Amino acid sequence: MYTNKNITLNIGVTLVSILFFMMIVSLFWTPYPPNELHTSDRLVSPNGQYWFGTDNFGRDILSRIMEASQTAFLIGISTLAIAFTGGLIIGGTSGYFGGVVDEILMRIIDALLAIPGLLLAIMLITIFHTGLWNTVLAIGVMGIPTFARVIRSGFLQIKNNDYVTASRLKGASHLWLIRQHILPNVMTPIIVVSTLYFSSAILAESALSFLGLGVQEPDASWGRMINEARPYLATAPWYILISGGFIIMLVLGFNLIGDGLRHHNESKR
């Protein structure tokens, strides 16, 4: 059983590592400048010169896929930061203090949860206009309720343990208690949620970019590449397959890591 779960984790880590390595390489080198037009080589199928072919502007698809991996990781990490911070503040306060504070904050979270995530993101983008950082903000806000719930339930569980009560009796401050005793004990579920959130953030960015609301031209994004490839589905199928394939790789990778970690933790108990 145990090794079986580990395989899931290993595949996930391998997939994400490959893409992470590609992202690091792209910071220093891509086969062609990602936005360079080769207008005489439009929609060329994959060959020795252009490994993944070219798009309708004659831009090298491999270079753009590499460039777009930066966007994917950037979106994943920065939305995670927003969702985690927001979730920690709301969920932490709520779970730690309980009572009326808990009631009020949780009802706000309930209200947020009632709005479909993508719809909320589209609303925020309509208000603040499109662009990379507004996309990050929108997707980040979308994730706050999930994190707030997980962190709150973790806090509720840990704060009544005897060792926490003991520390409190010794006169420990709230912040010290949270930092020393509670947070380290709720990190495990948070990490699992984070990996799963990472992949849904990337999916959300792809969906927004597909709708034309995410990252803007000419910056590369996998979701927008799918959108751009759509008219050429019949004439240049490799374009859409490659862009979609990379989204699947990264999302699958993070999901496998998340699942693997969860089973790993469960079997440890």
Added chain:
Amino acid sequence: MKKMIKLFTVSMLIGTTVAYFGTTTHAQDEADTVEISMTIGNDIDSLDPFLAQATLTDSVIYNIFEGLLDAETDGSLVPHLAHDYEISDDALTYTFFLEEGVTFHDGSDFTAEDVVYTYSKLAGLDGEDALSDKWEVVESVEATDDYTVEVTLSNPDSGFLARTIRAIVPADYDDHATNPVGTGPYTFVEHSIDQRVTLEKFDDYFQGNDFDVDVVNFDVMPDEETALLAFQAGEVDFITAVSDQNLSRVPEDANVVSGPLNMVMMLAMNHEVEPLDSVEVRQAMNMVVDKQEVIDVAIDGNGDALHTFMSPAMDFYFNEELVDYYTVDVETAQSLMAEAGYEDGFSIEMKVPNNAQLYIDAAQVLQAQLALINIDLTLDVIEFSTWLEDVYNEREFESTIIGFTGKLDPYDVMIRMETGYAYNFMNVDIEGYNEALEAAISAPSPEESATLYKEAQELLTENAAAVFLMDPARNSVMRSGISGFEMYPYERYVVKDLVVE
């Protein structure tokens, strides 16, 4: 489970690329009725010819309605509901002699009274506001007898005749939005919003009902992929617009008719915003943009390069001497930039309306080309409604990319750059241009007016009013056995001309 949901979402994302088949069923041609389905990209905005705004709407409802004159495929005017007309020597009085024996779809006779009613409404002579400011030039409309109408203008206007292709509606009937009544070859049957418009042959049509199509359905299919799949499945017979990239996908035996849209697509600039207020900068931009490259990439080479604010489709008015006034010359462009004080370039933003992929594609090519003289173009892709609000109405923009649809009267196109005109959103202010346009309108003969329009075009090109880009070709595709379809200088689908085997 969660993993499954994620995977499902991914497949959905890709799945959206596979368009679905519409549920509309296509009635098979029976022995005696010929029914065809044509796709249109958007629904029509009104059935009332006075309220309709979109060019596409006109192209559909002008199967129901007709004007005194009609336009030919080359843009020339021919008599229609008026079999003849006379223009007085001072070019102020137009006398129209109407066809007799024409009936409206409701059975009433078409007489001078209907023309007076229609034109009075358009020109605001009925006490209400004029429905169109282009008709304000009309001072009076009178019926001298049942089949003769006299229109008097307040000042000469060479564009007036082209406006008489406007629909004539029956007197004192205003319910066109729900039940349009015209004199045209087709009568209205049904309009399901966002789905289809159905028209049926009018048996009492005054030029005889000897044409092939009995029933026509205009099916609304905004997605080209859907339209193509429906065409391949035989559900529709005619796609009004197919992009160049997809032409290779239509079956080989299908008929393809291509022609210029008479559109002027341009990189438009706000002349009141710094660097762009400098004529040297605008000329430099004209010299660095390779129009042919834009055409090759954005529309697969299927269009004409433009050099002024007029498409070559308007043969009679088009100034062909301006072709290649600017040729690609990066060095001269660079020195013009230096002359204007921008040797290190500058950054500007371009608002790109997202209603056509063509704009987004062309903008990205322009971005790469302008970078050659260190102009850093940032693209802001926005909804078309936002574009109308921010750019067209509020004029809050630096540069944009837009195509103006063709009109029969060159004045309707060129007025957009007239200083002081309400929709001169580019704030173009070129000395002598207003005077040149006014002279062209009041010129006594069409030939003289054409010469003056050509001079006005020269002013625009010399002063680099915009980077005029291209007139994209439009492709209509119909199944084998359908022929007779012709392109006009403006979007028009004349169903009665179709021949079906």
